[in-house]
Amino acid sequence: MNPDSLKSLSPEELIFSHTPVLPQEVISGLAVRAGGHYLDATVGGGGHTRLILETAPDVKVTALDQDEDALAAAQKELAQFGDRVKFIHTNFAAFNYPPDSYDGILADLGVSSHHLDTPERGFSFRKEANLDMRMNQKQSLTAADVINHWSEADLVDIFFKYGEERLSRRIVRRIVEKRPFKTTTQLADTIASAVPAKYRHGRIHPATRVFQALRIAVNDELKVLETFLAKAPLALAPNGRLVIISFHSLEDRLVKHSLRDSPILQVVTKKPIIATEEEIIQNSRSRSAKLRIAQKVMSAEC
Numbered sequence: 001m002n003p004d005s006l007k008s009l010s011p012e013e014l015i016f017s018h019t020p021v022l023p024q025e026v027i028s029g030l031a032v033r034a035g036g037h038y039l040d041a042t043v044g045g046g047g048h049t050r051l052i053l054e055t056a057p058d059v060k061v062t063a064l065d066q067d068e069d070a071l072a073a074a075q076k077e078l079a080q081f082g083d084r085v086k087f088i089h090t091n092f093a094a095f096n097y098p099p100d101s102y103d104g105i106l107a108d109l110g111v112s113s114h115h116l117d118t119p120e121r122g123f124s125f126r127k128e129a130n131l132d133m134r135m136n137q138k139q140s141l142t143a144a145d146v147i148n149h150w151s152e153a154d155l156v157d158i159f160f161k162y163g164e165e166r167l168s169r170r171i172v173r174r175i176v177e178k179r180p181f182k183t184t185t186q187l188a189d190t191i192a193s194a195v196p197a198k199y200r201h202g203r204i205h206p207a208t209r210v211f212q213a214l215r216i217a218v219n220d221e222l223k224v225l226e227t228f229l230a231k232a233p234l235a236l237a238p239n240g241r242l243v244i245i246s247f248h249s250l251e252d253r254l255v256k257h258s259l260r261d262s263p264i265l266q267v268v269t270k271k272p273i274i275a276t277e278e279e280i281i282q283n284s285r286s287r288s289a290k291l292r293i294a295q296k297v298m299s300a301e302c
């Protein structure tokens, strides 16, 4: 494939199939009730929002996503619910949260199956595509900018911190020698060539951790999650539920500590809820999902 010919698909061409993870656990975690108003901070393909809307005829959802393709697809998918669902194109960190408003807030973090399955978005090293990885296509920073222009020390730092990649130094040295890079597969091949043979034939592709780290850096995922965790509890109505699904330990650690340390939340899940073997067989993405729930409580001073 010629990377220059890679273009974004039009909304009509989009097939946004995303099976929601932990579906029953999310609905019971949110304690969805008739007449309630919920915020889905990561609507994606609309799978969880659909389940929330189907709970009762007068439930309403405000649905956010920073990806215009996702919003367009969710709008189409959820058209039957009319004005019971309102769509807003925004990063959940930049959203203007109205105080004490929602009966429940859901964040199903990270990328969707659509992102991973659409080579043009540059999240996967399995197909050749421009090094992009932006969830918000209006953002200017791409994975190519990070790989080609960040300093050697900064790359080592993000691969180690965000990818927990033990061979960061060795991999970065090879990347710096070979850059500039244009495509996902050029980068993945270079990473594979930089690691010892036993690592190349291991359980996961040697580029997996670096690609995770790059994605986190491009989308500033940990910083926006911290902002979300600071703002979202204030937007919950009394007794409202915050339900968060994370997919790697860095996110889960932030979620766990933030729920535990909040003076206005009470933790509902002492241990995270994980998918059953049955769900993992049907939806492999659920394998690394960790769901945590907290409920808004009023402190004595309120």
Ligand SMILES: C[S@@+](CC[C@H](N)C(=O)[O-])C[C@H]1O[C@@H](n2cnc3c(N)ncnc32)[C@H](O)[C@@H]1O
Pocket (backbone or CB within 6 Å): 018, 019, 020, 021, 041, 042, 043, 044, 045, 046, 047, 048, 049, 064, 065, 066, 067, 070, 090, 091, 092, 093, 108, 109, 110, 111, 112, 113, 135, 224
């Ligand atoms: C795992 S998918 C959500 C899938 C959805 N729950 C469903 O059932 O179809 C995550 C979605 O969140 C969006 N997203 C990730 N980080 C975001 C952020 N900081 N602000 C807004 N949307 C975000 C991504 O663009 C993606 O569409």
